[in-house]
Amino acid sequence: MKNKRTWTRGDFIRTALIIVLAGVIVCEGVYLIRSNRKGVEPDTDINIAAVSIEKAEDTAKDDAETEVPTDAAPPAEMSMGGETQTVTSGNKIIVIDPGHGKSSSLMSADEKISSGWKQNSSGAWGEWRHYKTGSVNTDCEGTGCNHRVTPNGACWYPIGNGDRATEPEVNLNNALAAKTHLESMGYTVRMTRTTNNENPSITKRLSYCYPNNNTATSPDATLFLCIHSNAGGGRGTSYISLEDPYDQQWISSTYTADGNRLGQLCNDRIAETTSLTKGAPITFEPQLIAFCKAPVTCGYLEIGFFDNQQDLSILRSESDAIGRAIAEGIDSFIKGN
Numbered sequence: 556m557k558n559k560r561t562w563t564r565g566d567f568i569r570t571a572l573i574i575v576l577a578g579v580i581v582c583e584g585v586y587l588i589r590s591n592r593k594g595v596e597p598d599t600d601i602n603i604a605a606v607s608i609e610k611a612e613d614t615a616k617d618d619a620e621t622e623v624p625t626d627a628a629p630p631a632e633m634s635m636g637g638e639t640q641t642v643t644s645g646n647k648i649i650v651i652d653p654g655h656g657k658s659s660s661l662m663s664a665d666e667k668i669s670s671g672w673k674q675n676s677s678g679a680w681g682e683w684r685h686y687k688t689g690s691v692n693t694d695c696e697g698t699g700c701n702h703r704v705t706p707n708g709a710c711w712y713p714i715g716n717g718d719r720a721t722e723p724e725v726n727l728n729n730a731l732a733a734k735t736h737l738e739s740m741g742y743t744v745r746m747t748r749t750t751n752n753e754n755p756s757i758t759k760r761l762s763y764c765y766p767n768n769n770t771a772t773s774p775d776a777t778l779f780l781c782i783h784s785n786a787g788g789g790r791g792t793s794y795i796s797l798e799d800p801y802d803q804q805w806i807s808s809t810y811t812a813d814g815n816r817l818g819q820l821c822n823d824r825i826a827e828t829t830s831l832t833k834g835a836p837i838t839f840e841p842q843l844i845a846f847c848k849a850p851v852t853c854g855y856l857e858i859g860f861f862d863n864q865q866d867l868s869i870l871r872s873e874s875d876a877i878g879r880a881i882a883e884g885i886d887s888f889i890k891g892n
């Protein structure tokens with residue numbers, strides 16, 4: 556049987572002193588370490604509360620660093636869905652426009668209106684080539700614009716001028732292939748049409764450069780690429796070049812150079828990786844509606860000649876390669892190559 560020892564008053568005082576001393580030594584030690592780290596002379600009068608505040612600030616700072624702000628530069632690469640993708644493509648919106656849709660003769664009046672087409676003072680259907688200078692949502696209606704027109708063109712563009720046979724389906728196949736490859740690279744793609752049974756106006760197509768097609772807000776797309784095929788005698792792949800001046804709202808001082816570089820990069824890649832021969836840039840149509848109204852970088856491809864049987868055969872059999880080349884051209888443009 557053990558001896559039972561009762562605690563005296565002295566025992567309590569000694570134990571309490573030991574606990575208090577131990578606490579003071581630990582706290583002083585923590586403070587000295589932190590003060591020395593900051594290069595500050597320790598001040599023995601500063602109490603433990605100061606250390607606690609400092610620690611709270613450190614914790615808050617750590618939390619802030621853990622969450623990357625949305626406007627901060629992202630890491631060079633990140634993993635998404637098991638694939639390593641470059642972040643430069645991750646949040647970029649690309650608008651792909653497969654050109655002409657179904658024939659205007661197959662559209663009702665209601666369908667024309669909902670597709671962005673308008674009637675002029677003579678009752679004819681079409682759209683205006685320009686916005687009023689400095690605008691991106693007020694049509695020129697023949698005045699208040701720079702009046703730049705294509706050869707044989709005017710401010711007014713009749714809906715029937717865009718009617719084509721064969722080209723709509725060729726363009727759509729190439730555009731859908733480009734979409735697939737762009738998405739596999741991590742881009743977000745908006746299509747101005749997804750079937751051959753629709754025919755939006757060019758003005759309507761450009762509204763896809765904006766969130767929810769709202770031209771009253773600022774555009775959120777990085778670029779707008781028109782995908783067409785040529786006709787009228789010839790062979791090979793080309794692009795239509797831009798030429799100053801353009802005066803719509805939102806465009807940058809490098810709008811013309813950027814559009815030409817985008818067209819060139821895509822066209823070069825198509826010529827390098829498909830059976831289509833490389834044609835020279837088309838320089839006589841810088842006043843296309845897309846160029847005159849786009850709020851962001853605008854490129855315009857004329858891929859092969861759909862009215863040439865050899866080119867048409869390539870367009871039909873190598874559509875996936877053409878789409879891949881377009882995606883690679885866009886990727887090179889965005890990454891500044």
Ligand SMILES: [Zn+2]
Pocket residue numbers: 684685686695696697698700701702703710
């Ligand atoms: Zn005009």
Ligand SMILES: [Zn+2]
Pocket residue numbers: 654655722783784
């Ligand atoms: Zn076309």
